[in-house]
């Protein structure tokens with residue numbers, strides 16, 4: 001199942017960067033949901049899809065799931081930090097200069113991997129292979145339940161054979 005390793009690894013990294021996103025926003029007026037930023041990402045990946053041999057609507061669906069999963073993590077962390085103030089992050093990273101550039105790189109990598117795995121994602125074996133890979137990445141990264149669930153959600157529409 002090594003074919004889906006990089007794709008799954010990047011999705012896991014994207015879910016873990018949500019910790020920094022949440023830390024950047026927690027205790028500030030900036031809401032977890034930023035529809036303008038989300039639309040910019042979706043428009044950008046949709047525009048790049050045809051040149052990579054990918055269906056724009058499928059790519060948008062994949063990134064919508066990535067974004068939803070990211071917000072699931074952010075909300076989970078807000079709840080944790082509200083209940084347990086001692087677990088709050090010590091600093092506040094800058095969203096625009098420190099966090100979003102990392103997300104942009106992960107988005108670019110994910111797009112590249114969607115193209116690299118296009119044929120494998122179209123096969124019936126995709127679901128099982130992706131599930132195995134997600135468990136491996138999960139274990140390797142020692143994800144907690146919140147990030148583990150988010151990883152599963154974030155790749156749920158990666159297989160294209162349905």
Ligand SMILES: C=C(O[C@@H]1C=C(C(=O)O)C=C[C@H]1O)C(=O)O
Pocket residue numbers: 021032033034035037038041066067068070071100103
């Ligand atoms: C990650 C952020 O938080 C949310 C999640 C996003 C994402 O996963 O790309 C984009 C916008 C926000 O709705 C952010 O604001 O950058």
